[in-house]
Amino acid sequence: MLDIRGLTVRYSGLPVLKDINLTLEKGESLSIIGESGAGKTTLGLSVMGLVEGCCEGEILFQGKNLLSLKEEEIRRLRGREMAMVFQGVEGALHPLYTALDQVAEAIAVHSRKDAGSIRKKALGLLLSAGLDETTACFYPHQLSGGLKQRALIAMALANSPEILILDEPTASLDAGTKAEILALLNKLAGDRITIMITHDIHSAAYFSDRVAVLYGGRLIEQGPTGEVFKSPLHPYTRGLIRSCPDLSTTKDLQGIPGRMMPGVTGCSFHPRCTQRIHLCSLDIPEPVVTGGRLVACHRGGIVPLLEIKKLSKIFGKVKAVREVDLTLYQGETLALVGESGSGKTTLARTVMGLLKEDGGEFCLEGANISKRDAFFYQRVQMIFQNPMESISHRMNVLQAVREPLDINRPGDEEANNHLVRKALDEVELPGDQYFLNKYPHHLSGGEAQRVAIARALVLEPRVLIADEPTSALDASIQAKIIKLMLSLQEKRGLAILLITHDIALARKVSDRMAVMLKGSIVEEGPAGKLLGSPRHQYTRLLVNQSESPAKSMIL
Amino acid sequence: MHINYWGEIKRDSLGRAGMGTLVVLALLAIGAPIVSQYQPAEYTGAIFQPPSSQYWLGTNDVGQDIWAQLLYGARTSLLIGSGAALLSTFFSVLAGGMAAVLGGFGDRVLMRAVDALIAVPPVIVAILAAAYFRPGASMLIILLSAFLWPGGARLIRSQALSVKERMHIAAARTFGSSWPYLIRRHIIPDLGPVLTAILVLNFRRAVFMEAGLSFLGVADPTVISWGKMMQQALKFSYLEVWKWWLLPAGAALSMTIAALTFTGFALEKAINPRLKK
Numbered sequence: 063m064l065d066i067r068g069l070t071v072r073y074s075g076l077p078v079l080k081d082i083n084l085t086l087e088k089g090e091s092l093s094i095i096g097e098s099g100a101g102k103t104t105l106g107l108s109v110m111g112l113v114e115g116c117c118e119g120e121i122l123f124q125g126k127n128l129l130s131l132k133e134e135e136i137r138r139l140r141g142r143e144m145a146m147v148f149q150g151v152e153g154a155l156h157p158l159y160t161a162l163d164q165v166a167e168a169i170a171v172h173s174r175k176d177a178g179s180i181r182k183k184a185l186g187l188l189l190s191a192g193l194d195e196t197t198a199c200f201y202p203h204q205l206s207g208g209l210k211q212r213a214l215i216a217m218a219l220a221n222s223p224e225i226l227i228l229d230e231p232t233a234s235l236d237a238g239t240k241a242e243i244l245a246l247l248n249k250l251a252g253d254r255i256t257i258m259i260t261h262d263i264h265s266a267a268y269f270s271d272r273v274a275v276l277y278g279g280r281l282i283e284q285g286p287t288g289e290v291f292k293s294p295l296h297p298y299t300r301g302l303i304r305s306c307p308d309l310s311t312t313k314d315l316q317g318i319p320g321r322m323m324p325g326v327t328g329c330s331f332h333p334r335c336t337q338r339i340h341l342c343s344l345d346i347p348e349p350v351v352t353g354g355r356l357v358a359c360h361r362g363g364i365v366p367l368l369e370i371k372k373l374s375k376i377f378g379k380v381k382a383v384r385e386v387d388l389t390l391y392q393g394e395t396l397a398l399v400g401e402s403g404s405g406k407t408t409l410a411r412t413v414m415g416l417l418k419e420d421g422g423e424f425c426l427e428g429a430n431i432s433k434r435d436a437f438f439y440q441r442v443q444m445i446f447q448n449p450m451e452s453i454s455h456r457m458n459v460l461q462a463v464r465e466p467l468d469i470n471r472p473g474d475e476e477a478n479n480h481l482v483r484k485a486l487d488e489v490e491l492p493g494d495q496y497f498l499n500k501y502p503h504h505l506s507g508g509e510a511q512r513v514a515i516a517r518a519l520v521l522e523p524r525v526l527i528a529d530e531p532t533s534a535l536d537a538s539i540q541a542k543i544i545k546l547m548l549s550l551q552e553k554r555g556l557a558i559l560l561i562t563h564d565i566a567l568a569r570k571v572s573d574r575m576a577v578m579l580k581g582s583i584v585e586e587g588p589a590g591k592l593l594g595s596p597r598h599q600y601t602r603l604l605v606n607q608s609e610s611p612a613k614s615m616i617l
Numbered sequence: 618m619h620i621n622y623w624g625e626i627k628r629d630s631l632g633r634a635g636m637g638t639l640v641v642l643a644l645l646a647i648g649a650p651i652v653s654q655y656q657p658a659e660y661t662g663a664i665f666q667p668p669s670s671q672y673w674l675g676t677n678d679v680g681q682d683i684w685a686q687l688l689y690g691a692r693t694s695l696l697i698g699s700g701a702a703l704l705s706t707f708f709s710v711l712a713g714g715m716a717a718v719l720g721g722f723g724d725r726v727l728m729r730a731v732d733a734l735i736a737v738p739p740v741i742v743a744i745l746a747a748a749y750f751r752p753g754a755s756m757l758i759i760l761l762s763a764f765l766w767p768g769g770a771r772l773i774r775s776q777a778l779s780v781k782e783r784m785h786i787a788a789a790r791t792f793g794s795s796w797p798y799l800i801r802r803h804i805i806p807d808l809g810p811v812l813t814a815i816l817v818l819n820f821r822r823a824v825f826m827e828a829g830l831s832f833l834g835v836a837d838p839t840v841i842s843w844g845k846m847m848q849q850a851l852k853f854s855y856l857e858v859w860k861w862w863l864l865p866a867g868a869a870l871s872m873t874i875a876a877l878t879f880t881g882f883a884l885e886k887a888i889n890p891r892l893k894k
Contacts, residue, residue, distance in 0.1 A: 411787070414790075414791050415790070415791075416787050416790055416791065434793070435793065436793050439791060439792055440793070443791060443792075444788070444791045446784050446787065446788060447784075448784060451783065451784035451785065452784040452785050452788045453785055453788070454785040454789075454803060454806075454807075455785075456806050465789065465792060466792035466793075469789075469792045469794045469798060470792065470793055514788075517788075521792070
């Protein structure tokens with residue numbers, strides 16, 4: 063059992079790892095993920111006793127605190143009880159010795175057996191690592207990258223260590239070799255404690271039982287691999303997952319705004335976090351364990367912004383919306399798809415208070431909303447289908463975009479005008495006097511929808527309900543508007559409820575999808591999964607209908 | 618859709634004629650003391666004079682200058698007409714707007730009241746009411762408005778209902794705007810053209826009704842009015858002089874009503890693009 067308690071590592075006074083707590087049972091594999099500079103390698107090195115900084119805390123292994131051992135004692139453990147495969151296959155092998163010699167040397171350091179049996183054992187190791195008799199006797203420059211990595215793994219396993227630390231074992235390998243190396247590692251891991259340091263979440267997902275996410279030297283999330291990747295709790299983890307597409311990913315790539323900065327007070331992620339509150343810049347969040355998962359966030363992880371519970375809306379005898387439950391999380395897109403007349407727009411209008419609900423309730427940021435007031439409208443905004451109709455033809459751009467401010471914060475006209483220009487800049491429209499004085503009928507469809515988006519954004523809402531925002535626009539403009547909305551989501555962490563009948567569009571935009579039929583949600587789930595293997599027959603029908611016959615003729 | 622109503626009316630020849638006539642009439646009414654050398658009630662001494670350079674349209678049975686009477690009569694007509702138009706349109710907006718905003722039961726009550734009022738024959742009741750109240754100018758305006766508002770209220774209600782559902786109003790509601798704000802900034806401006814049309818229509822009807830009532834002699838006898846002029850002229854139909862007395866008043870009244878009708882036509886064409894050729 064490996065137990066890391068309160069580990070803090072400083073390089074010349076600057077902390078690189080801060081208060082790391084990790085426990086690994088025998089046979090367990092853990093992946094440490096995070097971006098470069100997060101402190102992943104330092105964590106591996108400190109377990110190996112190779113770190114060149116000053117360490118505090120305890121690393122308990124076999125009842126001993128590795129940090130308090132003398133150099134000689136830890137040298138004896140290194141290579142025998144714990145081994146590390148270093149990052150980068152190029153520099154790690156000695157160019158003047160063959161692979162076999164080098165593995166034999168690693169055994170010989172900790173063994174008193176005769177040279178012949180050592181070489182035999184070394185050859186056995188190399189063979190099990192995937193080299194053959196010929197390649198085993200090659201010099202490093204004769205080996206391919208994949209074979210070098212295999213040789214390094216064989217070397218690390220020379221004395222069958224208890225702890226195996228793999229630092230980016232697959233970083234520079236092509237996809238095929240990567241898969242082979244990962245399969246090999248899985249086979250060889252056995253009942254060792256394996257720690258894989260990686261920035262590649264697919265390797266982590268394939269290889270490990272558990273995942274720990276490291277950011278700015280702190281563990282911010284930890285839990286069983288499947289759960290962490292399926293429903294990340296920390297916004298950073300979600301950002302990492304969104305940055306790494308796989309073949310089932312449907313949504314466009316989205317990054318994390320900003321970059322990692324050292325010496326941040328409070329939560330180390332807060333300068334880049336889109337759901338930060340004032341507390342985040344002051345206090346370091348304590349890791350909280352819930353249901354076997356750990357997350358360090360003042361807001362308890364990604365916040366459910368808008369919760370719709372058992373919402374119903376009845377028009378006479380028609381039940382337009384029947385007991386719909388939906389939750390919209392911070393920074394995500396939830397696409398609501400369905401044919402026309404399925405109640406999508408009614409749902410949106412009821413949420414916005416344009417129609418009175420006949421049952422159900424809403425929660426906004428956890429608070430129950432009984433009536434729509436300024437509090438609600440400053441956080442939830444809507445974009446309508448047709449921008450030409452949703453902007454009064456009697457208002458110019460300035461008046462239209464300023465209208466929400468005039469209603470909510472009347473008075474300081476100069477400050478409001480400044481906000482208007484800022485909002486226009488965000489939707490990539492000019493803020494000059496000429497444009498501000500234009501009327502809707504002077505604008506193109508795309509420009510008008512941008513103005514409508516700027517108007518919705520000027521109050522800095524957290525939730526944006528977009529009701530068919532592009533159905534009145536032509537295809538090239540649709541693409542621009544959708545990209546704009548996604549970039550705003552990336553920058554500001556907007557939660558978007560996208561209402562559309564266009565499944566192909568929803569697929570590119572949404573994290574999750576909900577399918578609506580006759581006023582009820584019949585299926586809901588991650589977009590890739592829902593479209594990949596639709597369960598409800600109506601979803602299957604929609605997917606089939608969306609597979610355009612024209613396209614199959616072109617391709 | 619953005620429509621430049623003013624431009625539309627200017628482009629329409631009927632509309633131009635109507636507006637021009639109205640402007641001339643209004644200028645004459647306002648400038649009456651300058652354009653005429655006599656006061657309408659002033660006795661010039663000469664009765665039944667034919668038109669001459671001294672008395673442009675002659676004099677009446679007691680020697681008052683008919684041209685002066687005609688000008689001051691325009692004042693009465695325009696004043697009562699515009700007053701009644703404004704007041705009745707105000708009532709229409711109030712009732713129609715309320716019916717549209719309230720909906721449901723309130724809507725039904727208001728609209729049935731409007732139906733009932735429209736069914737009442739206005740002239741008979743107006744005569745009775747006028748005979749009973751002996752109304753002065755302000756009382757007459759109120760009385761006429763009471764008959765004029767129901768028609769407008771119906772129009773306003775139907776328009777307000779459609780305007781209420783417009784997308785930019787829904788958008789304004791999602792910014793958290795209050796109903797007074799919506800009515801002030803969105804609904805009334807959107808109703809603008811319809812309101813103007815109703816104003817013009819009510820103006821026309823009010824001018825006509827005022828003339829009718831004073832012709833029947835139930836209005837204030839001290840007020841100079843085209844209706845009263847015609848009624849008095851007809852008493853002297855056995856003499857030759859009546860035409861200098863009756864015809865100008867009748868022509869002026871017809872012209873005013875025609876001008877208002879033309880303006881109304883032009884407006885309607887501007888509002889309803891389907892009427893365009």
